[in-house]
Amino acid sequence: GDSVTQMEGPVTLSEEAFLTINCTYTATGYPSLFWYVQYPGEGLQLLLKATKADDKGSNKGFEATYRKETTSFHLEKGSVQVSDSAVYFCALSRVDNDMRFGAGTRLTVKP
């Protein structure tokens, strides 16, 4: 069945470091792909999304490109900040509309 596999954490980086969180998916058809973020003590919120192959989603300095040939949607940021510390979830939206999530990657950014 459709599924998402993302890099296991936790990930600890120093401020201004480069971030990559890997995400690959298995799906039939043409899913939409999402990154959600959960900041400490807060609810889940959309970070970015891409709805078709080769689309790039971007927000708050984060980017991810929908790569159909490698079935990937890796999250990147050139220079992380302490405020980026959170749990990041990769997800895909299926044709029958429920969303499948990865296990989440906890990021801690140290000053």
Next chain:
Amino acid sequence: GAGVSQSPSNKVTEKGKDVELRCDPISGHTALYWYRQSLGQGLEFLIYFQGNSAPDKSGLPSDRFSAERTGGSVSTLTIQRTQQEDSAVYLCASSLAGRVEETQYFGPGTRLLVL
């Protein structure tokens, strides 16, 4: 505008009791979803409502779990005869029309602890 709201925010219950969790979706959103987030785990899909169509119950883990959506708006997730393994955060989300490309907007969750 108002986001997705859920109540209660926390619920502690004894094993074997029934619990009801409530979700108010964003006004005008026809699609509503329930998920479960266990400690240290990702999100597990439970059930999906779209308009007046029959719900997709394929994610419900057992027949102790059921959900209703009245009038196409508020939804209630009921867990009967709760077990300790039901302890988790239950998340509700809604989207405008349930299309594949739409963002799902999540509520703050109900944290359930079964003693």
